[in-house]
Amino acid sequence: xxxxxxxxxxxxxxxxxxxxxxxxxxxxxxxxxxxxxxxxxxxxxxxxxxxxxxxxxxxxxxxxxxxxxxxxxxxxxxxxxxxxxxxxxxxxxxxxxxxxxxxxxxxxxxxxxxxxxxxxxxxxxxxxxxxxxxxxxxxxxxxxxxxxxxxxxxxxxxxxxxxxxxxxxxxxxxxxxxxxxxxxxxxxxxxxxxxxxxxxxxxxxxxxxxxxxxxxxxxxxxxxxxxxxxxxxxxxxxxxxxxxxxxxxxxxxxxxxxxxxxxxxxxxxxxxxxxxxxxxxxxxxxxxxxxxxxxxxxxxxxxxxxxxxxxxxxxxxxxxxxxxxxxxxxx
Numbered sequence: 001x002x003x004x005x006x007x008x009x010x011x012x013x014x015x016x017x018x019x020x021x022x023x024x025x026x027x028x029x030x031x032x033x034x035x036x037x038x039x040x041x042x043x044x045x046x047x048x049x050x051x052x053x054x055x056x057x058x059x060x061x062x063x064x065x066x067x068x069x070x071x072x073x074x075x076x077x078x079x080x081x082x083x084x085x086x087x088x089x090x091x092x093x094x095x096x097x098x099x100x101x102x103x104x105x106x107x108x109x110x111x112x113x114x115x116x117x118x119x120x121x122x123x124x125x126x127x128x129x130x131x132x133x134x135x136x137x138x139x140x141x142x143x144x145x146x147x148x149x150x151x152x153x154x155x156x157x158x159x160x161x162x163x164x165x166x167x168x169x170x171x172x173x174x175x176x177x178x179x180x181x182x183x184x185x186x187x188x189x190x191x192x193x194x195x196x197x198x199x200x201x202x203x204x205x206x207x208x209x210x211x212x213x214x215x216x217x218x219x220x221x222x223x224x225x226x227x228x229x230x231x232x233x234x235x236x237x238x239x240x241x242x243x244x245x246x247x248x249x250x251x252x253x254x255x256x257x258x259x260x261x262x263x264x265x266x267x268x269x270x271x272x273x274x275x276x277x278x279x280x281x282x283x284x285x286x287x288x289x290x291x292x293x294x295x296x297x298x299x300x301x302x303x304x305x306x307x308x309x310x311x312x313x314x315x316x317x318x319x320x321x322x323x324x325x326x327x328x329x330x331x
Contacts, residue, residue, distance in 0.1 A: 021064030026190070050082055107320070127190065139181035166193070192221065196225075203300060204303050246278075
């Protein structure tokens, strides 16, 4: 099938379709990535054994998904280990491989990055992201002279990674703060990951506050939690396909979704195959179905609780505070 371009209203990215999967541009990087990405967390869940995890990754790649999501802290490293094994035998060269690190200090970030490279059994990553930027102080720790971004910039110069981004799921104002602090340091991110789903529009909305700024700066938009591990579906207001279609209709580069079975993988491809640009009327009708359930953030607990906050449960992952600040503390 030849590539085709769809002209969207506004600033939505162009789509190029081949086989079962449409492809989009990752912001201003020039990279062509699958509109749906495979979430790495689910690969290490207890009900997913290693043979199944490998089958999921390889089947996804064979059918056209080339964006692989992972994180240093997912399932105590099991998710990265399994993905690394799946990417053997030539599969690594077929994907855009991303992982995340939690360290805020330069030392912690460098150590976690090297551990991720080892688990994934690769010599470089296509994208590394500062994970769980959840606190207003996180940007300042990351951009401290002895902070995590210094480690990632050095790693990029050494050829260990190509692009740098950040993620967060708590509050869109913190995302905007991260972008502002980065700009103050003369730095521009290549990608940003955030919740984009049918309930986000009604409560502390990343789509309303952060998405326009990312589009303006031509930063790649990585949508996550389109179903929030099934929590959104418990509202009984929307279907999985509707959730995926809504996220795909936003100016996302990639919609990352968790896949823990071959049936869920089929569901992701069905959403990609059946997706058509939605009219404003269709979008508003879908959002109207979720308005009451979404109003208080009940079905987005990653915004309203610490249940999803790995670094809140394990603050040691962040590393030490900057030495210059520690010196200010009284003896």
